[in-house]
Amino acid sequence: MERTHNSLRRGWTTGSCATAAARAAWGGLCGGEFPDPVIITLPGxxxxxxxxxxxxxxxxxxWAEVVxxxxxxxxxxxxxxVRVDVRHGPPGCGVVFxxxxxxxxxxxxxLPIPPGQPAINPVPRHMIRTALSDAGGHEPDVEVIISIAGGQELARRTLNARLGIVGGLSILGTTGIVVPFSCAAWIDSIHRGVxxxxxxxxxxxxGCTxxxxxxxTKALYDLPEEAMLEMGDFAGGLLKYLRRHPVDRVSIGGGVAKMTxxxxxxxxxxxxxxxxxxTRLGELAHSNGAPDMLVAAIAQVHSVASAFALAADAGYPLGPVVAQGAWRTVAAVMAGTPCMLDVLLFDRAGALVARYGPHPVS
Incomplete structure (x- = not known):
């Protein structure tokens, strides 16, 4: 298996695994032999x-199965x-998933797949069609059933439910390859949420951290589940997509450290x-009227939480200053969109520390 520049081993998407299993099962159905190992061609x-x-x-x-x-x-x-069952379909049906x-x-x-369809994304569908067509010289009439053992339980650890995908996992992949720690699936889920x-x-x-x-945030604005975008650490992944696919209003929420x-x-x-x-946090406070003694103290501490504690003891409202600074960062990314934006800071118990906005980004 190929490794990345930092020696991490790459892996395979569920789409690649399903394609390999489908190709092997089709070989068994048509020729009586299951190729093992089975060779497939990735999109690249x-x-x-x-x-x-x-x-x-x-x-x-x-049927055939790949781990x-x-x-x-x-x-x-x-x-x-990842298991794929294949069976002959009625004449003219093509590949049915x-x-x-x-x-x-x-x-x-x-989503790229319309409601009522199995959550098998377009690229894996194309990979499977290509693999089966290459095996026989033309697209066959075949029904392809993809299963994942324990998939319904695993799906609870993904964003599928929020995206309206019920009953299990999605069959994903655009390149066929999993790049370690690229978090491509998470960022793709954020985009699909939008x-x-x-x-x-x-x-x-x-979008919240x-x-x-x-x-x-959901309780504050009484938002529906589908409005909540599990941004996590990927503020850029969300905001850049919203810049290309804007909505009327966006709220960004998080704890004081990440919002700083x-x-x-x-x-x-x-x-x-x-x-x-x-030091920059102290300078931000200084530019918003913080006394010199507090600014110097903030520059010496080792955590945002400590800085907020110092500000609270001094009676200085650091939260609104950070909220406004975060708003400016977000607004710069989304400039030119017809969007109202607000930024919210919360403490670890979920109490609202500060809010800036909503204001138009441009």
Whole structure:
């Protein structure tokens, strides 16, 4: 398996695993042999081989199974058993997809797959069609049923329910390859959340950094579940997509530490991308009227929480200053959109510390 520049091992998407299983099952159905290893071609043109974890026949067709290897990525589907059953379809039907056990069904508009269809994304569908067509020289008339053992339970650890995907996981992938720690699936889910909210005509969405700020923001504005976008640390991933696909109003909520980083221009709020600069935080407070003694003290502490505690003891409202700074960062990303924007800071218990906005971004 190929490794990234930092020696992390790449893995395979559920779409690649399903394609390999489908190709092997089709070989068993048509020729009596299940190729093992089975070779498929990824969207980028690379040929890769997959070992089968099992195969066999049913009363109507054949099946094969591949165990997903996500490489060194902390993917919830790592080790999942992806099974594909194939059976001959009626003449002229082409390749027809079905959701088996553990694979979800789309129920809301806005996703690449319409409501009522199995949650098998367009690229995996194309990969499977291509693999089956290449095997026989033309697209066959076949029904493809994809299942993932334990998929319904695994789906609870994803954003599928919020996107209106019920009953299990999605079959995903655009390149066929999982890049470790790229968090591509999470960012894609954020984008799909925006698509669903727009398709539902929701005028107000909210992106939050964690569960506490999300619950508090949802309660504050009485927002529906579909309006909540689980931004996490990926402020840039959300905001840049909203710039291209705007909504009427956006609220950004988070704890004081991550919102301080946002105020300092960070769009990736994860700790590995750096810590809040306490000297800059002191300078921000100074530019908003903080006394010199407090500014010097803030520059010496080692955490945002300590800085807020010092400000509270001095009677200085640091929260509104940070909220306004974060608002400016967000507004700069979304400049030119017809959007009303507000930023909210919460403490660890979910109490509102400060709010700036809503104001138009341009």
């Amino acid at each position: 043109g690379q040929d890769v081989a997959f070992a089968l974890a099992g195969h066999g026949y049913t009363g109507e067709g054949a 997903k290897d996500a490489g060194d990525d902390p993917d919830v589907t790592h080790g999942a058993h 079905h959701a088996g056990s553990g694979v979800g069904t789309v129920t809301l508009p806005g 698509d669903v909210a727009r398709a539902l005509g929701l005028p107000h969405v909210a 964690g569960d506490v700020s999300e619950r508090a 980083k946002l105020a300092q221009g960070f769009l990736d709020l994860h700790s590995r991308r750096g810590q809040a600069d306490m």
